[in-house]
Amino acid sequence: xxxxxxxxxxxxxxxxxxxxxxxxxxxxxxxxxxxxxxxxxxxxx
Amino acid sequence: xxxxxxxxxxxxxxxxxxxxxxxxxxxxxxxxxxxxxxxxxxxxxxxxxxxxxxxxxxxxxxxxxxxxxxxxxxxxxxxxxxxxxxxxxxxxxxxxxxxxxxxxxxxxxxxxxxxxxxxxxxxxxxxxxxxxxxxxxxxxxxxxxxxxxxxxxxxxxxxxxxxxxxxxxxxxxxxxxxxxxxxxxxxxxxxxxxxxxxxxxxxxxxxxxxxxxxxxxxxxxxxxxxxxxxxxxxxxxxxxxxxxxxxxxxxxxxxxxxxxxxxxxxxxxxxxxxxxxxxxxxxxxxxxxxxxxxxxxxxxxxxxxxxxxxxxxxxxx
Numbered sequence: 001x002x003x004x005x006x007x008x009x010x011x012x013x014x015x016x017x018x019x020x021x022x023x024x025x026x027x028x029x030x031x032x033x034x035x036x037x038x039x040x041x042x043x044x045x
Numbered sequence: 046x047x048x049x050x051x052x053x054x055x056x057x058x059x060x061x062x063x064x065x066x067x068x069x070x071x072x073x074x075x076x077x078x079x080x081x082x083x084x085x086x087x088x089x090x091x092x093x094x095x096x097x098x099x100x101x102x103x104x105x106x107x108x109x110x111x112x113x114x115x116x117x118x119x120x121x122x123x124x125x126x127x128x129x130x131x132x133x134x135x136x137x138x139x140x141x142x143x144x145x146x147x148x149x150x151x152x153x154x155x156x157x158x159x160x161x162x163x164x165x166x167x168x169x170x171x172x173x174x175x176x177x178x179x180x181x182x183x184x185x186x187x188x189x190x191x192x193x194x195x196x197x198x199x200x201x202x203x204x205x206x207x208x209x210x211x212x213x214x215x216x217x218x219x220x221x222x223x224x225x226x227x228x229x230x231x232x233x234x235x236x237x238x239x240x241x242x243x244x245x246x247x248x249x250x251x252x253x254x255x256x257x258x259x260x261x262x263x264x265x266x267x268x269x270x271x272x273x274x275x276x277x278x279x280x281x282x283x284x285x286x287x288x289x290x291x292x293x294x295x296x297x298x299x300x301x302x303x304x305x306x307x308x309x310x311x312x313x314x315x316x317x318x319x320x321x322x323x324x325x326x327x328x329x330x331x332x333x334x335x336x337x338x339x340x341x342x343x344x345x346x347x348x349x350x351x352x353x354x355x356x357x358x359x360x361x362x
Contacts, residue, residue, distance in 0.1 A: 006052040010059030018067040022075040028120055029082030036115040036140035037086055038153065044312040 048357045054350035062343030065336040073331045077191055078162035079135045081123040087114045088313050091284070091305025096145060099244050102294065104301040107146045112307060115140050116187065119157075126159060126170045133162035136172075137187070141203070145243075151303075152239040156203055158186055165190040165275065167201075175203045176240050183208035189268075189275035191328060193225055200229055204236045204262050217269065219278055220318045222325075224269040233263045258291030260302065273325045273332070278318050282307040 094110040097103070122136040137158045143151040154176045159168045167173075167182040174180055184199025200211035211229035218224070238249040238260050253259055262285070269279040286302040294300055309317070 002052055003055055006056040007059045010056035010061075011063050013056075014060045014063035014067060018064065018072050022072050025076065026078065026080065028124065029080055029118075031082055031120045032084035032117055034084055034117070036117060036138065036142075036155070037113045038140070038142050038150070040111050040113055040144055040148075041086060041088060044316045 048354065051350045051353035051357065054346050054353065058343045058346035058350055060343070061339045061346065065340040065343065068339070069332060069336040074163050077328055077331055078133055079118075079160075079165075079188070081118045081133075081135050081162065082120045083116070083118040083135075083137075085116045087116075087317075088112070088310040089114065089280070089282075089307050090310050091307045094305030095301050095303065096151065097288070097300060097302040099242070102300065104304075109146050110151065110303065110305055110307075111144045113140075113142045113144065115142075122172065126168065130168055130170070132168075134168050134170075135160055135162045139187075150241070150243055152243075153241045154203060154239050158182070160185075163191065175206055176237070178206075178237075180206050188277065189227075189270045189272075191273070191275050192332065193270055193272040193275045195225060198227070200227075200266075202229075202231055202264075204264075205231060205234045211266065211268070219269045220314075222271055222278060222318065222322065224278060225272050227268045227270060229266045231262070231264045231266070233261050235259050236262045252293075253291075256291040256293040258293035259289050261287045261289055261299075271321045271325060273328045274321055276317070276321045276324065278321050279314055280309055 089112040091110045091112075092108065094107055095104050096107045096110055098105050116137045116139050119136040119138050123134045126134045126136065137156075137160075139156040139158060140153060141156075142153045145151050155174075156176070157172050157174045159170050159173050160166060161168055165185050165188060167184070169181055173182065182201045184201050186201040186203070189198065195213050195216070197210040197212045199208045201208045209229060209231065211227045214226045214228050216223060217226045238252050240249055242249045244252070247255075264285070265283040267281045268277045270277050283306050285304045287299045288294060288302050289299040
């Protein structure tokens with residue numbers, strides 16, 4: 001019975017962690033202020 | 046004491062073992078996505094190329110034609126579309142700007158491409174367009190899905206505004222990376238004139254109606270795609286355009302408007318390979334390294350828990 005409870009605790013903790021991290025997700029960020037290019041950029045460093 | 050420790054180890058073993066599939070099949074599709082605010086530029090060159098001089102309407106061999114391709118994530122539009130689509134969406138405002146050897150504009154074609162941030166599947170929304178005309182894309186464009194498969198994909202062609210299969214042609218090594226090579230040939234097809242062209246005094250939108258001269262295009266498109274990220278690390282096109290018939294050509298049947306073997310400029314290949322290599326590690330962490338690591342760690346903890354439990358029972362017996 002104790003082993004079953006310990007296993008359940010582990011499972012619930014894993015579920016809670018993954019669901020929380022997935023729900024938070026990534027911040028959307030912002031649209032770049034840089035323009036769509038109409039000139040040829042120089043060499044990339 | 047040993048019994049309590051074995052129960053704690055058992056809980057940890059289940060925790061890590063459960064994390065393994067949850068990370069791979071639940072978290073991965075929700076967390077690994079194209080960021081909506083991404084900004085990316087790419088420079089491609091055809092050296093040498095054949096280019097139409099619109100002043101004399103004669104095709105000339107030129108030293109170089111450059112294509113600058115910019116992709117800019119529109120965060121506000123992606124948030125607006127996400128509210129009705131019910132999934133994470135990326136909106137790319139793109140511009141393909143073509144410049145001749147003298148630095149003058151040859152053509153420019155804007156596009157708006159809307160797609161699912163994880164699967165790369167097209168999302169149809171108001172504003173989806175090529176050169177100001179509404180389109181309904183099928184398949185992919187610019188990028189392949191994460192965990193690209195060894196199969197053909199539907200690829201959207203902005204010139205013809207249609208989708209056709211791009212064929213998987215085998216696995217190659219490119220700059221030390223394992224890549225999938227894809228190839229598509231678009232046969233000669235009549236296409237629209239770009240709205241912005243270097244023809245003084247002529248409206249490109251009514252050019253065909255006024256002169257009867259039509260624009261035709263064919264290309265062989267090649268991509269070397271890193272399969273974990275789905276990102277092309279190199280691309281080439283053997284591209285030809287012709288103007289055919291009508292009054293514009295002064296009695297000639299056809300004239301080459303552009304012909305060249307277009308390749309990514311080497312500094313952009315270097316940059317892309319570097320970027321994709323780092324992103325590949327992150328995706329592999331979610332799809333392989335962490336899931337397998339957690340599973341192995343969970344197994345080891347379970348074994349330890351069982352050993353401790355067996356010892357505590359032996360002592361109490």
